[in-house]
Amino acid sequence: MEIDKRKCVGCGNCIPWCTMGVISIGADNKAEVNVDECVECSNCYRVLRGEGHHPRAVRLARRVLAAFGLRYDQPIDRCPTGALVPPKLTWPRTLRRAFSDPLAPHEHTGIGGRGTEEIKTNDVTGRLGPGDVGFVVELGRPGLGARFRDFERMAMELAKVGVAFEPMNPLTALMTDRATGRFREDVLDEKVLSAIIELKTTMDRVPAVLETIDRVQRELPTVVSVGIASKCNPDGSIPHETVVKDLSYKLSCNGKTNLGLGRPQSASAGRA
Amino acid sequence: MTNTLHRRGTPEDLGHDFVVFATIHGKADRPEVVEALRRFREIVARHDPVNRPEPNRGTYKDINTVEPSPAERGPSATFDDYAKVAAVIADLEAADLGISVNVSGPLGEVACACQAAGFTRHSVEHSLGIFGNKDRLPTADVLEISTLCGHGMVSHNISRRMIDLVKQGKLTIDQASEYLARPCTCGVFNKTRSKQVLDRARKLG
Numbered sequence: 001m002e003i004d005k006r007k008c009v010g011c012g013n014c015i016p017w018c019t020m021g022v023i024s025i026g027a028d029n030k031a032e033v034n035v036d037e038c039v040e041c042s043n044c045y046r047v048l049r050g051e052g053h054h055p056r057a058v059r060l061a062r063r064v065l066a067a068f069g070l071r072y073d074q075p076i077d078r079c080p081t082g083a084l085v086p087p088k089l090t091w092p093r094t095l096r097r098a099f100s101d102p103l104a105p106h107e108h109t110g111i112g113g114r115g116t117e118e119i120k121t122n123d124v125t126g127r128l129g130p131g132d133v134g135f136v137v138e139l140g141r142p143g144l145g146a147r148f149r150d151f152e153r154m155a156m157e158l159a160k161v162g163v164a165f166e167p168m169n170p171l172t173a174l175m176t177d178r179a180t181g182r183f184r185e186d187v188l189d190e191k192v193l194s195a196i197i198e199l200k201t202t203m204d205r206v207p208a209v210l211e212t213i214d215r216v217q218r219e220l221p222t223v224v225s226v227g228i229a230s231k232c233n234p235d236g237s238i239p240h241e242t243v244v245k246d247l248s249y250k251l252s253c254n255g256k257t258n259l260g261l262g263r264p265q266s267a268s269a270g271r272a
Numbered sequence: 273m274t275n276t277l278h279r280r281g282t283p284e285d286l287g288h289d290f291v292v293f294a295t296i297h298g299k300a301d302r303p304e305v306v307e308a309l310r311r312f313r314e315i316v317a318r319h320d321p322v323n324r325p326e327p328n329r330g331t332y333k334d335i336n337t338v339e340p341s342p343a344e345r346g347p348s349a350t351f352d353d354y355a356k357v358a359a360v361i362a363d364l365e366a367a368d369l370g371i372s373v374n375v376s377g378p379l380g381e382v383a384c385a386c387q388a389a390g391f392t393r394h395s396v397e398h399s400l401g402i403f404g405n406k407d408r409l410p411t412a413d414v415l416e417i418s419t420l421c422g423h424g425m426v427s428h429n430i431s432r433r434m435i436d437l438v439k440q441g442k443l444t445i446d447q448a449s450e451y452l453a454r455p456c457t458c459g460v461f462n463k464t465r466s467k468q469v470l471d472r473a474r475k476l477g
Contacts, residue, residue, distance in 0.1 A: 015429070016427065016429040016430040016432075016433045017427060017429075017430050017455065018427060018429065019424055019425060019427045020427075021427065021428070021429050041424075041425065043425050043427070043455050046455070046457075047454055047455050076433075076451065077451060077454065102423040102425065102457055102458060103457060117295060117297060118397065119374070119395040119396075119397045120293075120295035120372055120374050121295050121296075121297035121372045122372075122394060122395045123372055123394045123395070124297045124372055125297055128395060134397070136277070136397070138278075139404075140424075141275075141278070141424050142278070142402070142409065142415060142418055142419050142424060142428075143409070143410075143418055143424055143427065143428045144405070144408055144409075193423070193424050194424060210400075213403070214403070217403040217404040218404075220404050220405065221405055222404055222405055222408075223402050223403065223404040223405055223406060223408070223409065224402070224403045224404040225277070225278045225399070225401075225402050225403075226399070226400040226401065226403065227277050227278075227397050227398065227399050227400065228397065228398050228400055229395060229396065229397035229398070230395065230396065231394065231395045232392065232393050232394060232395060232396060234392070235392065236383055236386070236387070236392035236393050238396045238398075240398070241398075244398070244400070249400050249401075250400075250401065251398045251399075251400065252398050252399040252400075252401070253283045253286060253378055253379065253380070254279060254286045254289070254376070254377055254378050254379065254399070255277065255376070255379045255396060255397050255398045255399060256276070256277055256374055256375070256376050256396070256397040257374060257375045257376075257377075257379060257382045257383070257386075257393050257394075257395075257396055257397075258372065258373075258374050258393065258394040258395040258396070259361065259364070259365075259373045259374065259375065259386060259391075259393060259394060260391065260392075260393060260394030260395075261364060261365060261368075261369065261370075261371070261372065261373045262297070262370065262371055262372035262373070263370040263371075270394075271391070271392060271394050
């Protein structure tokens with residue numbers, strides 16, 4: 001995001017809405033964005049309604065009120081002068097918006113948000129069948145962000161365990177080699193709000209995958225949110241539950257349930 | 273899209289937190305899919321959700337121009353009551369829309385609702401939790417609010433600010449929850465949950 005310094009009156013309303021906490025008031029008493037840390041999510045621009053007042057009029061009104069010992073603060077969801085400007089982005093910075101702005105679809109998958117379907121369409125695609133386990137390893141969430149260098153670090157270690165990275169995932173599309181999990185060099189310093197390494201493996205490899213995640217997460221500057229998924233047995237029980245509990249991991253009481261109401265693409269994709 | 277897997281809270285609080293959403297594999301502009309999504313929205317709306325996506329929330333025409341979305345791929349509805357969700361699940365099963373429907377929420381309750389509707393669930397995804405550099409994360413109450421938007425659009429700072437404004441009596445809990453829900457364009461931000469957290473914080477002082 002960019003700030004039009006000619007318009008900004010330094011009210012500071014944009015500061016708390018910034019998902020990365022990288023807007024501040026500079027030495028010139030106007031807002032400024034730490035461009036290297038900004039992930040181009042456009043949240044500030046969307047939430048703050050630009051009032052379109054002339055900056056001089058706002059400053060004059062403030063001075064007049066101050067002379068009477070009064071103060072006028074704009075409501076917290078307004079930018080009095082409309083000083084926030086979404087910039088035209090060029091590669092590889094365009095990736096920041098594609099991964100961080102939920103309204104921007106990923107060119108690779110055509111899906112907005114984090115660009116993944118995970119188990120959400122498993123009843124149609126049958127991507128996870130009996131004996132399969134899916135992992136979603138999300139870096140940067142909640143609220144810290146991550147650089148593609150961090151994703152590469154995690155992906156390259158996971159690749160050594162023998163996992164299959166989901167082809168219809170925008171992070172996988174940035175890999176130059178899916179067998180090693182290596183990413184293209186020109187994107188490594190780009191920062192995103194979060195993204196999901198999505199992979200499939202077999203039940204017997206779950207301990208190795210979790211051991212790898214545990215080892216790598218200790219070396220990363222950001223946070224890692226991990227999810228695990230599988231196709232239910234005919235009685236509705238969850239195959240990965242026992243395996244994970246035996247490894248002393250705590251499973252959440254909440255989670256995502258695919259109801260199985262989709263039309264399966266093949267007989268094996270439907271309910272067990 | 274929802275990213276609702278890692279919502280935080282006590283089991284009791286999470287018992288008031290369900291997100292029902294449809295996901296389309298492949299092209300969403302096929303006539304049968306457009307009709308199925310229309311009926312999905314109609315069914316969930318009948319059961320009084322606490323939040324839904326903004327209408328015409330828009331999408332990018334190109335990387336710099338936002339325009340109204342012609343076909344919404346992933347409509348959702350957020351509920352704070354198990355009975356309503358159970359009724360939604362039963363109605364969706366009966367409607368036989370042929371599209372994938374997922375529910376984020378307490379897994380035991382959702383499984384019961386499926387059984388009551390006469391079918392067993394297809395697949396399940398658990399959160400194993402948050403790892404890594406957790407020292408950089410804010411307090412539990414801030415995190416409980418900010419994770420209500422799975423895309424991370426509700427910043428830690430605005431959650432903290434709203435808690436402070438409520439404590440100072442400058443905003444009511446309802447006003448603060450409305451502000452907090454605004455960045456969440458998918459409509460999965462559960463205002464009942466944020467009100468619980470804000471109320472708790474206010475009482476603690």
